[in-house]
């Protein structure tokens with residue numbers, strides 16, 4: 001298709017002629033059939049809702065078709081309206097536009113829906129099984145049309161994928177404001193999501209799916225590498241290296257699939273259980289998994305050989321994680337580090353496959369007999385925890401990987417609760433990411449080169465490495481290790497060939513580092529060294545953007561971890577300090593109703609106005625969370641905040657007085 005025809009189709013929005021129906025592409029990975037949750041009258045409402053996007057002369061045909069989609073797939077995706085052009089990141093000027101910022105947003109949306117990037121592209125799901133960019137293809141088409149015609153004096157408003165419209169606004173306000181899955185708190189259960197989503201009125205935007213900030217697997221490879229490296233430091237008794245240590249976990253899916261690659265970058269032996277042969281095949285052909293075993297006897301022999309030979313190797317076990325933990329316990333295989341990355345944020349619809357049942361049987365049972373399936377999941381979780389408890393009794397360091405494993409296991413009645421009511425095991429944020437990274441402001445900093453040119457990406461790698469090199473020299477000992485890990489990462493990033501989709505990169509930096517790198521990029525764009533604008537953003541797995549009591553904020557101990565003021569303030573504060581777009585989500589990572597998180601995007605165009613926005617917005621985007629963590633009495637955050645106040649005029653944050661525990665003990669008696 002020519003660029004002109006591509007532009008014409010985008011600008012057209014909903015086509016004036018009804019397009020031909022699209023065949024169901026068997027080659028692609030599709031979302032599982034969703035639960036049949038609507039009553040008969042609600043089904044009529046869902047169809048009526050869907051028809052709102054179309055002129056009356058389409059209704060006769062579409063009403064029958066949408067009724068069929070609802071019956072067969074549990075959702076109305078409007079497959080017929082999937083565009084004929086290839087959806088992928090392109091040079092920003094290839095998108096029809098009147099506003100550069102709007103073109104950059106189109107690039108980011110397109111990347112999230114690219115067949116090579118998205119998990120279920122035809123159902124508009126980017127990752128995590130249910131992380132939606134839009135609910136249906138009409139929303140996609142209308143949004144792209146609005147973006148193609150909007151000016152820098154309008155703001156596009158998106159409610160859970162639905163483009164509410166373009167509204168007049170100021171040139172310095174965000175061009176786009178997105179919310180996903182925001183509901184009245186009492187209506188936030190898993191079944192509420194199923195129902196509202198089936199009605200076409202809400203969606204689960206995960207974190208970077210519905211905020212258009214997904215950059216393929218490298219984001220997660222980076223985060224997982226940092227986690228495994230730091231977990232290794234935690235268990236290292238005499239500063240010994242990670243070589244020869246064994247890491248066991250589950251999942252080779254969207255994010256979990258990064259585990260073997262990251263484990264190898266960190267230098268350990270890893271065994272990851274995965275029940276779905278297709279998921280294993282993807283990671284194996286990609287070269288992220290070195291060897292695959294379905295026979296536990298052979299696997300055990302290989303693991304003993306790999307650990308004693310201190311090999312760096314990643315092994316997939318094709319089977320259930322429960323069987324792996326149990327058998328390793330029986331065989332006395334010592335596991336140094338253990339975790340789990342089944343999708344327990346979505347336990348009843350394909351996120352977790354119970355032991356004792358084949359993959360196919362589980363898939364059938366979850367929609368045919370949901371209650372029996374739920375019971376199987378619960379008893380499998382109990383077995384899994386019993387086996388893990390045997391290992392940790394022998395010394396294994398086990399942590400929850402933010403997938404709601406401990407939460408769902410506890411709900412299933414598994415032995416994961418200590419007498420004081422807390423979980424027996426820490427979350428990776430409580431033990432690793434929180435005290436080592438977030439409290440100091442270290443978090444995800446990602447960028448996408450809008451020229452779509454690898455040469456620009458290489459330049460940005462070099463610029464950011466140069467900045468980190470300068471900053472590390474004067475950084476205090478508390479943050480030197482994080483600086484060094486990220487400097488090493490960015491120097492090697494190009495060689496690791498992690499780009500899938502847009503020309504994107506990620507590293508972790510603190511507020512000072514993020515601002516310095518962004519300003520340097522902006523200057524390089526102004527000087528014509530970088531050939532086109534750069535989009536800057538982050539995932540929501542960060543210092544300030546996310547309130548998630550069992551993950552990002554699990555290391556907040558002042559009782560406020562179930563509040564969500566920080567995440568909401570973050571988005572509001574980013575929006576008036578210069579973000580090009582902001583998004584606020586219910587759900588993401590650990591499940592609907594379990595987390596509130598927000599994100600942003602900012603388009604760097606080389607202007608001095610943008611430099612001012614960078615300084616304002618990134619400073620707030622990190623220090624909001626540090627201030628909250630400091631108020632919660634987290635040591636690292638109190639240190640980072642003191643440092644920040646010394647160098648930032650105008651920053652005055654309320655700091656806590658720390659009361660003596662003994663004195664309170666006496667007072668309460």
Ligand SMILES: NC(=O)c1ccc[n+]([C@@H]2O[C@H](COP(=O)([O-])OP(=O)(O)OC[C@H]3O[C@@H](n4cnc5c(N)ncnc54)[C@H](O)[C@@H]3O)[C@@H](O)[C@H]2O)c1
Pocket residue numbers: 127128129220223224250251252253254255256257258273274275276279319320321322341342343344345346350351352353354355401402403404588589590
């Ligand atoms: N990687 C990270 O840094 C990170 C951070 C936070 C949260 N998470 C969470 O990790 C989870 C996984 O994310 P994802 O994108 O990979 O999801 P996914 O659904 O793509 O992958 C999960 C995989 O687990 C497999 N699986 C399920 N039950 C199994 C079992 N009993 N035994 C063996 N394999 C089993 C599934 O077949 C699937 O391939 C999510 O809940 C996500 O929110 C990951």
